Amino acid sequence: MNKLPPAIFIMGPTASGKTAAAMHLLESGLPVELISVDSALVFRDMNIGTAKPTPAELARAPHHLIDIIDPTEVYSAAQFRTDTRALMDDITARGKVPVLVGGTMLYFNTLEQGIHDLPEADAALREQLHVEAQQIGWPKMHERLAALDPITAARLSPNDSQRIERAIEICILAGRPMSAILAEPAQDTLAYDLLKIALLPSDRAVLHQRIEQRYDIMLQSGLIDEVKMLREKYPLNLDLPSMRCVGYRQTWEYLDGEIDLKTSREKGIAATRQLAKRQMTWLRGMENLTVLDCVSKDLPAAVLSQCVTKITKN
Secondary structure, eight states, rough: OOOOOOOEEEEEESSHHHHHHHHHHHTTTTTTEEEEEEEETBBBBTTTHHHHHHHHHHHHOOOOTOOOTTTSSOOOOHHHHHHHHHHHHHHTTTOOEEEESOOHHHHHHHHHOOOHHHHOOOOHHHHHHHHHHHHHOHHHHHHHHHOOOOHHHHHSOOHHHHHHHHHHHHHHHHHSSSHHHHOOOSSSSOSEEEEEEEEEEHHHHHHHHHHHHHHHHHHHHHHHHHHHHHHHOOOOTTTTTTGGSTTTHHHHHTTTTOOOOHHHHHHHHHHHHHHHHHHHHHHHOOSSSEETTTTTTHHHHHHHHHHHHHHOOO
């Protein structure tokens, strides 16, 4: 029986220190390459609001799958899986260990568990759902999803129009909840010896404080000007996945005069905290995790220790 090659997942909620921990691995001299697992970092020109590593940081620690599409485009979990499998195979063939770092838990789950047999999109049904959403709003559509599939609804934001629409569509076409389908064994699972590190806070108040501080830094660094530039450069709208990223929708509403800056900030921080909560809900449902305290001052060293053990065992 062939021995499976090692791979490392570094997962956690926003502001948990994932990027710093991953960069520490690379700079420690371990034979690793970093792959970003973040549905916001794929977008070009969205740097401040996504807390994207700076050009200097990326020069020190290059990440695959950053800045690969325009904000007008869509990058699916299935496409992520295809791209990442190819990257992992290439990295392994060159004698290195792929380290996947980020907070998009759907991407991690799709990569590890494989693709499930979900119904294909139905244009007529989607149009019907879209019209209904225009009439009652996405929070009400989220309530409808909760009645059909409470497990899926619990991990989606009430304003996540794309995923709410797809989940309802699947429930209707399949005649059962999407979560039930995803709970079944998938085809072509990931053939790697995985170390799955979850960065979770021992004190959630500390994580919330970090989120607030980071959001204020984004504002001070020019988040509002960044959104202005994006709206001038690209034909954007609020239904695009890029503009559903936390911070961007709230800034858009401020620029349109719908809310004042204080309210925009408060809504942005609240949305980021909700994102972190959903990320932690995903993590609690995953198996075989190595959990580390993300508010510990020794976090990078703790991550390094776990990774050294995994790599040297192989």
